[in-house]
Amino acid sequence: MSAIVVKNLVKEYGSVRALNGISLTVEEGEFFCLLGPNGAGKTTFIKVITGQTRGRGHVRVLGVDPMRDPVEVRRRTGIVPETESVPTYLTPWEYLYLVCRIRGVEDAEDRVERYIREFDLREYEDRLCKELSKGTRQRLMIAAAFIHDPPLVVLDEPFINLDPLYQRKFSRYFLKKVDEGTTLLMCTHIIEIAQKLCRRFAVIYRGQVRAMIEDGEDVESAFLRAVGYDAEDLSD
Amino acid sequence: MLRTFLIEEYRRHIAYVKRLSFYLFPLYVIAFTGLFALLFDDIVAESGYATTMLTLLGGYALYGVGSGAFGFLGQQYMQRNFREFYLISLPALHPIRYRHTFMLVYIRDLVYYSVLMIFPVTAGLALTQPVSGFSWYSIARFTLCSFLAFMYGYSLSFLMSILFFRNRAAFAAVGLAVALYLAGGAVGVLSRALVLPFYALYMTSDFRWFIVSVVFCIVTTLLGYIATPDEFIFRERRAGKLLPRLEFRAFGESRTLVAKEITDMVRGRVFYKVIAAYVVPVFLLGVLSRIIDIAAPEVYGSTLFYAVMLGFFSVVLYSWLTNLDDYSYMNLLPVRMPDLLRIHIITYMLVSTVLTLPLLFLLSAALGEMYLFPVAAWIFTVNSFYLITLIVYLTGNRTYSMLFDPEVIVKFGVATILPEVALLIITMVGYRDPLLFAWSIGIFTSVLLLNAVLYYSGAKKRWLEEEF
Numbered sequence: 001m002s003a004i005v006v007k008n009l010v011k012e013y014g015s016v017r018a019l020n021g022i023s024l025t026v027e028e029g030e031f032f033c034l035l036g037p038n039g040a041g042k043t044t045f046i047k048v049i050t051g052q053t054r055g056r057g058h059v060r061v062l063g064v065d066p067m068r069d070p071v072e073v074r075r076r077t078g079i080v081p082e083t084e085s086v087p088t089y090l091t092p093w094e095y096l097y098l099v100c101r102i103r104g105v106e107d108a109e110d111r112v113e114r115y116i117r118e119f120d121l122r123e124y125e126d127r128l129c130k131e132l133s134k135g136t137r138q139r140l141m142i143a144a145a146f147i148h149d150p151p152l153v154v155l156d157e158p159f160i161n162l163d164p165l166y167q168r169k170f171s172r173y174f175l176k177k178v179d180e181g182t183t184l185l186m187c188t189h190i191i192e193i194a195q196k197l198c199r200r201f202a203v204i205y206r207g208q209v210r211a212m213i214e215d216g217e218d219v220e221s222a223f224l225r226a227v228g229y230d231a232e233d234l235s236d
Numbered sequence: 237m238l239r240t241f242l243i244e245e246y247r248r249h250i251a252y253v254k255r256l257s258f259y260l261f262p263l264y265v266i267a268f269t270g271l272f273a274l275l276f277d278d279i280v281a282e283s284g285y286a287t288t289m290l291t292l293l294g295g296y297a298l299y300g301v302g303s304g305a306f307g308f309l310g311q312q313y314m315q316r317n318f319r320e321f322y323l324i325s326l327p328a329l330h331p332i333r334y335r336h337t338f339m340l341v342y343i344r345d346l347v348y349y350s351v352l353m354i355f356p357v358t359a360g361l362a363l364t365q366p367v368s369g370f371s372w373y374s375i376a377r378f379t380l381c382s383f384l385a386f387m388y389g390y391s392l393s394f395l396m397s398i399l400f401f402r403n404r405a406a407f408a409a410v411g412l413a414v415a416l417y418l419a420g421g422a423v424g425v426l427s428r429a430l431v432l433p434f435y436a437l438y439m440t441s442d443f444r445w446f447i448v449s450v451v452f453c454i455v456t457t458l459l460g461y462i463a464t465p466d467e468f469i470f471r472e473r474r475a476g477k478l479l480p481r482l483e484f485r486a487f488g489e490s491r492t493l494v495a496k497e498i499t500d501m502v503r504g505r506v507f508y509k510v511i512a513a514y515v516v517p518v519f520l521l522g523v524l525s526r527i528i529d530i531a532a533p534e535v536y537g538s539t540l541f542y543a544v545m546l547g548f549f550s551v552v553l554y555s556w557l558t559n560l561d562d563y564s565y566m567n568l569l570p571v572r573m574p575d576l577l578r579i580h581i582i583t584y585m586l587v588s589t590v591l592t593l594p595l596l597f598l599l600s601a602a603l604g605e606m607y608l609f610p611v612a613a614w615i616f617t618v619n620s621f622y623l624i625t626l627i628v629y630l631t632g633n634r635t636y637s638m639l640f641d642p643e644v645i646v647k648f649g650v651a652t653i654l655p656e657v658a659l660l661i662i663t664m665v666g667y668r669d670p671l672l673f674a675w676s677i678g679i680f681t682s683v684l685l686l687n688a689v690l691y692y693s694g695a696k697k698r699w700l701e702e703e704f
Contacts, residue, residue: 121472
């Protein structure tokens with residue numbers, strides 16, 4: 001069964017068409033990657049499929065239409081946003097607790113304790129979120145996205161602000177979650193990391209899917225071709 | 237540099253409201269002033285010339301108090317988890333001092349308030365001059381005095397807000413001195429002209445009061461400028477697990493989010509501001525009413541009057557509630573805007589009731605009207621519930637837009653002035669005819685409650701699709 005089905009999705013901001021007829025499918029249990037340069041429409045795509053904003057077209061996420069029932073889609077998914085968006089006056093412990101309570105997680109306190117430990121947040125658990133470093137906030141956002149064991153997690157530039165150690169650690173963590181059956185959709189423009197983690201890729205450029213790349217292809221070359229460059233154009 | 241700050245402010249306004257609304261704002265002010273000018277003789281006949289002018293100029297001073305406290309805002313811009321970068325925080329990255337950026341904001345806001353409010357009033361008076369018959373001299377005199385009155389509140393507020401986060405002891409000491417100074421004028425120990433020199437200037441045209449007013453504004457502004465720190469060091473705060481301790485079962489499914497709002501208020505130190513929002517207006521109201529000798533004691537001094545006024549002031553609390561946190565993370569959770577608005581209303585009613593009822597109790601005891609306390613508590617609760625649902629309906633979670641959007645201001649004005657005036661009139665009747673009072677207050681508060689329910693239902697539909 002498909003976790004995400006999108007057909008001919010259009011999103012306009014005034015006269016600007018951010019998404020221009022995107023169609024793609026993400027299967028359950030796969031680690032799918034959306035590649036694209038800055039401003040290609042990746043974040044807008046994520047916002048539409050998670051019900052954060054409305055678009056036009058056919059969208060089903062875990063069988064639910066996010067434009068009709070955005071709350072249900074967000075109940076079933078975890079989202080790591082592009083910017084680390086955390087509450088100003090809560091501590092990481094309290095934020096994770098709040099997420100658990102809103103999402104109806106039983107034994108919320110035990111769950112929070114486990115995630116604080118697993119995500120190395122113990123030494124920051126009593127600091128206010130606004131005072132955390134960007135990298136620590138990013139770890140907190142990733143923890144908040146996974147804490148309710150959702151069947152689908154959408155990751156918008158999850159490695160941004162993370163040091164190489166945590167990039168490795170979270171790469172392993174994501175692969176472990178996929179092995180356990182979680183579907184992951186990741187947006188990034190860091191091709192090297194994406195290539196190590198994902199099996200299928202879609203290249204978005206100017207609001208359209210310009211290429212689908214399957215495992216085994218040279219992702220970088222295919223990406224550059226899709227956005228109108230040749231690898232030789234960028235060589236020294 | 238100032239030009240860049242002005243452009244930033246202009247773009248922020250445009251981001252809050254439609255461009256057309258921004259340009260229409262001074263026109264609304266001109267129209268309202270023109271109407272006021274035409275009715276001026278009737279108002280003076282009813283209230284007296286001195287009272288009318290004091291109320292008008294006192295209103296400008298209070299407006300200045302509300303506008304000049306951007307020391308708080310400046311601090312928030314730097315400290316809070318905003319998504320935008322504001323020019324006031326330039327010193328964090330560039331070789332410029334905070335006192336310079338704060339002074340630029342001071343001048344910038346002064347320009348905006350003058351262009352959007354003070355000078356349109358003059359234009360309204362000037363345009364209706366052939367009909368109202370005001371002399372050009374009195375229009376010019378009023379413009380000057382209203383500007384000085386605004387500056388009086390604005391510069392004082394600037395200084396106090398800077399002191400608040402620079403040095404709490406200095407803030408308390410200066411605050412006490414200012415309170416004693418105003419109280420001295422209210423009870424007649426100090427010359428009232430010395431306390432309100434802009435008013436004395438208007439009434440007497442004595443140039444000395446112009447000098448006093450200008451010196452006061454320059455000194456407070458300079459002190460604020462000097463007191464602005466060179467760096468903002470936000471000490472890392474350790475915080476315990478407060479949120480779970482504030483989850484009260486009585487709030488059902490809303491309890492976690494209500495607990496989160498209260499946690500924000502505690503850690504965002506909103507309670508200081510709330511107390512200031514209640515105590516300062518009530519105090520200033522007391523000062524004004526004492527200075528206005530002709531004030532009818534059964535109106536200005538009554539518990540029921542304060543119940544209505546406190547309900548009105550407490551609305552400021554909602555504005556802070558919506559501006560306390562960056563709620564964008566809620567886009568990631570299974571909640572929608574009406575859920576947050578419901579939480580805001582619950583929190584607002586809880587906090588405003590807990591804070592205001594003791595104050596009302598003390599006021600009724602001080603006025604020897606304890607028997608009126610239950611009615612006053614009921615009036616306060618219903619009135620604030622009505623006002624808050626109206627604000628929620630009009631502004632959702634963007635209450636600050638109310639300060640800029642003329643459409644919202646007009647709608648808010650229409651929906652509040654009539655009920656508030658009616659409520660005040662009914663509370664005055666209470667002293668004369670208890671039976672009539674009981675009936676009228678019962679019917680009127682029921683109508684307010686019904687309207688509140690309608691506003692709330694409307695707000696749920698209106699803001700359903702709104703992003704956080």
